[in-house]
Amino acid sequence: MKHSRLRFFACFTLLCAATQAGAADPLKLLYEIREPMSYRDSRGKLTGLAITPVTQAMDSAGISYAWVETPFKRQLSLVEANDEAVCAVGMFKNKERQKFAKFSLAVLRDTNRPSIMLAHKDFQPDKNLDLIHALSLPGIKMLKKDNASYGSVLDDAIERSRIAIVTTTAESKNMAMMIAAKRADFIFVPEEEALNMIRSIPNGDQLHIFKPLGMPQGPERFLMCSQLVSDELIQKFNKALPK
Template identity: 30%
Template structure:
């Protein structure tokens, strides 16, 4: 019986050539696989100057900027989604897909249903933002703890929001009047201007940017800071348990700056 010939113009493949071809194919698809093995993250944000804001098609800010850069550097596919804060928290607790929130404070109760990245930003120490004509009334308090516990001023706070462990504890112990709001900080500033409350807790960099964005004069406000004001809080990327720890680790390695 005559041996079978290869079709005209084609030489039979030799084992060594076939092995090199397989290796070449593996190498050529490796970059694509690095993206394909990670599901797309749904990264939620609120427009909140100076931490996160839209600039055309770009999402930037003190927190959103470093997070977006690290996700891209780590080759983790993601999409920005503008979502109210309470909805974001509900999505993470629901744990139905790979959802993440940006700029979150780390709290033990949150670690029960989500994963935190390493820090991406540290706030300046928070202040009490008040109308300038009311500033003198806050001189009667020697400390932030005294002001929070004994103050009779109407303190405006965001419902379901964490101001960090120290302030959260002081709020829990507070006996003075507290005005609770579900609105974002720009609307809370309006409430302060319209005398619906007397003070709000906020980082000074956010207060300055917020006042400017609303077209208001900073001279209309006073920044009240006491000697015992806690250190500014660290902000993190916070993701549902659907996001593998390996993805969080890749993100952490890609961060170019890690505040402490």
């Protein structure tokens, strides 16, 4: 009987220790290198427009976290699978994603960096075209990352125009290289990112920026979290976000 009690208390102690260890596990924050949103500076420190406010809020709220570099499509899969507590950083919010994910308040309101068309130099529409008419030009093709969103306004315009879409799992820099090689006519990216791509990729001189009239302001970006991330943690993070 005595040995049974000892075994019971030993197992109970181990169970409590495991539970406490699990509770202390850092929240995994998923990101991909995509300047200026997320990149490493000259000292190797992770920074960027989407990274900095998240880091500040996590530290201010006292939330334990760990950065995990993860390809975009894998980020979506991990959040939707809900096998662990993870958040993808700097994501757009749309109706499809809200079916399986929790969202923080906006971590970035990128109003000064609306998306533009990074296009092959042979793609030269009339500069007076608005977004819908530019997307409705006959014979053109848009390169789009599989399952990507560009915010509700652009997503709706793409759907309404019924433009031909070439999908890919490639990351943004490789997508720009595909445009330079004329695999499609253009991609949507923030202007600052487009300028960086033109400067840095091979054959960047084959690319240019086209801005349809009336482009929407840059959409808000969020933490997109799996359902295992508690509402209490998200609320704690929200309260600590820089105003």
